[in-house]
Amino acid sequence: MYLYLSLALTVAAAVGFGYGLFRFFRDESALYVRMIIFGVGCAMPGRLFETLLILVNGSLENGFHVIMLGIIGSFNWSH
16 A cells, blocks of 8 residues: 555656656746755655665665655755
8 A cells, every 4th residue: 555655656756846847947937936846856766765665675664764865855945
């Protein structure tokens, strides 16, 4: 069950980041739109890593993972 949820979130983040990059290069977008695009771009590799970790190990383990760096990076764009 958690695998399907993680996979859905990974696909949604990839689609959102792809659409954001399309908008970013198509026209001059506002600064807040750029912050959202890069925030999702920081979180997307973490989501992909989490999905692959579930596929390989069968579950997530407690502790620090690379996933957390993407989430922390997505918060730093809000300055």
